[in-house]
Amino acid sequence: MAVEKRTLTFAVASFLVHLTLAFTPLHGTVPLGGHLTSPSGALLCPLAGEDFSYKRASGKGPYDWAKISPCCGGKRQSPRDIWGITQCVSQSTWLRYNSTRRVTGHVFNNGKHPEIHFKSPATAYLSGAPSTAGQYVLSNIHIHFKSPLAKGSEHALSGKLFDAEAHLVHYKAEYRSVREAVLHQDGLVVIAIFLEKVKASDFREGNVEIIRLINSLGTLKGIGEEHQIPHQVSLDRLLPTSQDYYTYEGSLTTPPCSESVRWIVFRNPVYIHSLQLKTLSRLESDDGGLMSDTSNYRPLQTGNTEVQRNFGCGVSDVVAG
Numbered sequence: 001m002a003v004e005k006r007t008l009t010f011a012v013a014s015f016l017v018h019l020t021l022a023f024t025p026l027h028g029t030v031p032l033g034g035h036l037t038s039p040s041g042a043l044l045c046p047l048a049g050e051d052f053s054y055k056r057a058s059g060k061g062p063y064d065w066a067k068i069s070p071c072c073g074g075k076r077q078s079p080r081d082i083w084g085i086t087q088c089v090s091q092s093t094w095l096r097y098n099s100t101r102r103v104t105g106h107v108f109n110n111g112k113h114p115e116i117h118f119k120s121p122a123t124a125y126l127s128g129a130p131s132t133a134g135q136y137v138l139s140n141i142h143i144h145f146k147s148p149l150a151k152g153s154e155h156a157l158s159g160k161l162f163d164a165e166a167h168l169v170h171y172k173a174e175y176r177s178v179r180e181a182v183l184h185q186d187g188l189v190v191i192a193i194f195l196e197k198v199k200a201s202d203f204r205e206g207n208v209e210i211i212r213l214i215n216s217l218g219t220l221k222g223i224g225e226e227h228q229i230p231h232q233v234s235l236d237r238l239l240p241t242s243q244d245y246y247t248y249e250g251s252l253t254t255p256p257c258s259e260s261v262r263w264i265v266f267r268n269p270v271y272i273h274s275l276q277l278k279t280l281s282r283l284e285s286d287d288g289g290l291m292s293d294t295s296n297y298r299p300l301q302t303g304n305t306e307v308q309r310n311f312g313c314g315v316s317d318v319v320a321g
């Protein structure tokens with residue numbers, strides 16, 4: 001009887017351990033190639049250093065990513081073509097960073113995108129993101145584009161693509177890293193800013209801080225190259241002055257395509273000089289050749305989550321939630 005009781009106790013304990021392993025959202029407990037599912041149905045996949053490509057015919061290009069990570073075949077995938085939006089966010093607060101200090105950082109060619117990381121202060125918090133709670137830490141800024149003569153944004157507005165798209169990636173502070181945050185539905189907030197080139201004669205300064213950062217990317221070329229940004233950056237000037245945006249729950253636009261992203265897509269583009277886009281086209285890609293040869297954007301997806309807007313909202317338009 002005692003033996004049976006011990007056996008039963010062990011069996012219950014073992015069951016609880018396995019239950020915990022199955023549902024504790026830590027990346028170490030999610031098998032590679034596996035995923036978690038959030039209560040509302042979002043697919044959450046761990047970062048595993050996926051070997052993917054933007055080359056369509058490589059066997060590991062965008063149309064084959066679901067073979068690399070199951071999340072890439074999910075129903076909440078990004079990027080999206082945003083059109084016909086009738087719903088308004090219930091509360092629209094001003095997006096801002098906690099720091100008015102100037103910060104230092106570096107630019108880096110990771111072989112897929114040009115990236116910007118900030119070193120000091122180590123934590124810049126974003127506040128005001130819709131439908132979120134808690135603080136979100138700025139992790140990196142990177143840019144998607146194609147050749148100087150083609151549209152390379154990821155998102156589209158009513159079918160219109162833009163020349164390029166900057167992503168400002170933030171992870172929820174309590175998860176401590178992007179790696180942990182991708183395993184939570186509320187793990188990431190990504191701000192998308194469209195970049196549109198204009199001729200020199202039409203150029204007028206828009207978002208000066210973004211333009212200066214893109215200029216600093218011009219020092220990069222080879223894969224793995226990293227340079228100090230030659231000026232200090234004002235984070236509070238990073239966001240466009242017009243804060244009209246669309247927002248929805250979607251995914252990372254690269255494998256593992258985890259559905260852990262609250263997207264904020266700014267409605268109005270920032271205008272950049274056509275020469276700046278040419279500078280980006282010189283970057284070398286780990287797909288071979290230059291990034292502008294293969295592009296570095298994911299084709300549009302058909303995510304099924306609701307898109308909301310924060311502008312043109314009368315009291316009668318506002319919905320709860």
Ligand SMILES: [Zn+2]
Nearest residue numbers: 142144167253
């Ligand atoms: Zn991106």
